[in-house]
Structure formats: structure tokens, C-alpha cells
Amino acid sequence: xNVSLPLRYTKDISNRLTMKxxxxxxxxxxxxxPGLIPQDVIDECHKRFDDIIENKVSRDGILVMYDVKDRKxxxxxxxINQDPIFRHYIEHKNILDVAECFTGxxxxxxxxxxxxxxxxxxxxxxxxxxxxxxxxxPIRPADRIVAAWTAMEPCDxxxxxxxxxxxxxxxxxxxxxxxxxNSDGTINKFYHGIEELSSIKEWVNLEMQTGDTxxxxxxxxxxxxxxxSKRTRRAISCHYSSADCNVLDVRK
Ligand SMILES: O=C(O)CCC(=O)C(=O)O
Numbered sequence: 001x002n003v004s005l006p007l008r009y010t011k012d013i014s015n016r017l018t019m020k021x022x023x024x025x026x027x028x029x030x031x032x033x034p035g036l037i038p039q040d041v042i043d044e045c046h047k048r049f050d051d052i053i054e055n056k057v058s059r060d061g062i063l064v065m066y067d068v069k070d071r072k073x074x075x076x077x078x079x080i081n082q083d084p085i086f087r088h089y090i091e092h093k094n095i096l097d098v099a100e101c102f103t104g105x106x107x108x109x110x111x112x113x114x115x116x117x118x119x120x121x122x123x124x125x126x127x128x129x130x131x132x133x134x135x136x137x138p139i140r141p142a143d144r145i146v147a148a149w150t151a152m153e154p155c156d157x158x159x160x161x162x163x164x165x166x167x168x169x170x171x172x173x174x175x176x177x178x179x180x181x182n183s184d185g186t187i188n189k190f191y192h193g194i195e196e197l198s199s200i201k202e203w204v205n206l207e208m209q210t211g212d213t214x215x216x217x218x219x220x221x222x223x224x225x226x227x228x229s230k231r232t233r234r235a236i237s238c239h240y241s242s243a244d245c246n247v248l249d250v251r252k
């Protein structure tokens with residue numbers, strides 16, 4: 001008997017995902033692929049980031065963002081699709097083949113960045129509070145958007161790995177975002193986050209090695225901790241959507 005499962009968040013494209021992988025994403029809203037991106041691509045992205053922040057190559061439309069407290073260190077760069085080297089990541093076959101299993105085959109790269117997360121200088125400003133990426137994206141349907149996030153070096157609890165609230169995408173709810181208070185009462189003006197999290201019962205830390213890549217739904221609640229180490233915690237990320245998605249008129 002052919003039982004059709006109610007698979008809402010994933011698509012069957014040339015059996016690229018196993019049924020086990022599809023069911024995991026359907027249930028939890030994220031899926032990790034160990035070693036998806038080769039070391040040479042990661043290495044050239046590290047070098048390009050260093051060259052950009054040291055002004056050795058043109059910034060050409062890339063937005064360079066400094067930490068709100070440690071004004072000397074670059075926290076992240078955005079709109080990196082303008083750069084030919086970062087495109088080796090954004091257009092990498094290993095990424096696109098998986099992304100299409102969520103967006104469908106007609107695919108657009110809609111937002112991208114390299115997050116360096118330098119060591120925190122003691123204000124907790126390296127913490128990215130829990131949030132949903134859809135808050136930043138007036139694009140629908142949300143189910144045809146996916147984030148790819150790749151560790152460029154080991155990411156663990158000490159240097160502020162990503163954490164997720166499994167299954168939070170299934171509430172089908174865009175939460176209110178504001179500037180949440182840090183535990184010491186200070187506010188990080190770098191990031192909005194969700195304050196009302198009483199419905200979230202479980203958090204999973206995604207400790208990852210270089211090249212490991214997590215794909216996640218734009219309603220999945222996630223964040224990253226303070227970088228308490230002396231290491232950076234670099235990651236490169238791109239959101240993809242179906243080119244058939246609509247852009248909401250946010251002026252209404
Ligand atoms: O890499 C991080 O620390 C957090 C990235 C993230 O959650 C985001 O930018 O949406």
C-alpha cells in the first residue's frame with residue numbers, strides 16, 4: 001500500500017534526502033550535514049574575510065559590522081554575494097542540492113553573511129539572543145525559505161555555538177521581537193530577540209566541526225551564546241528561497 005505522508009516542509013528531489021532526514025526536518029525544523037563544505041572553500045573564505053577587514057581588497061557593497069562594545073573587532077559582514085570568492089560557498093553544489101529540498105528547484109540566494117563572533121570583551125555583546133529569521137524577511141511562503149549555516153572552525157558551547165528550539169517552527173507563529181535584557185540588565189543594541197519564551201521547553205546546542213552545515217526553517221527559534229573563549233567562532237551563512245515566493249508589501 002502506498003501511504004502518502006503529510007510532508008509539508010521538504011520536497012522529494014531525486015532522493016537527495018533520505019526519508020529519515022526528511023522526517024527529522026519536518027519534526028524538528030533543522031538538519032545537520034557533517035563535512036558538507038570542503039576545507040579549501042572554507043580556507044579561501046577565511047582569507048577573504050581577513051583581506052576585507054584589513055582593507056586589502058575592495059569591500060564593494062559588503063556591509064562591515066563592528067561589535068557594539070568592542071569597536072575594534074568586526075562581528076560580521078553582510079551582503080557577501082557581491083564577492084566572487086564568497087560565491088564559491090553561496091553557489092556550492094553541495095549546498096544548493098540540499099537547499100532545493102526545502103525551497104524547490106527554482107532557487108534564489110536572498111541573504112548572506114559571514115559571522116566572525118570574536119571573543120567577548122566582557123559585556124555579553126557577542127550573544128545573539130533567541131530569534132526567528134522570518135522576522136527579517138517579508139517573503140512568503142515561509143516554508144519555501146531555508147537557512148544554510150556552515151561552521152568555518154569548531155563551534156562549541158565555549159565559543160558560542162548555535163542553539164535551536166527543536167520543533168518551534170511548527171507553532172506557525174512569528175513571535176514578537178524586541179531588545180531583550182541581558183542577565184546583568186544591559187541591552188545589546190546589535191540584535192533583536194524574543195523575550196516571551198515560556199512555551200519553549202527544550203534547547204539543543206549544535207556543536208559543529210569545520211565544514212559541518214545546518215539547514216533550518218525561518219520560523220525555527222535559534223540563537224548563539226556568548227563567545228567566552230579566546231578563539232573566534234566563524235560561520236558563513238546564506239538564506240535561500242524559491243524564486244516563486246512573494247515579497248510582502250511592508251508599507252501597508
Ligand atoms: O552565527 C550566529 O551566531 C547566529 C546567526 C544567526 O542566528 C542569525 O544571524 O540569524
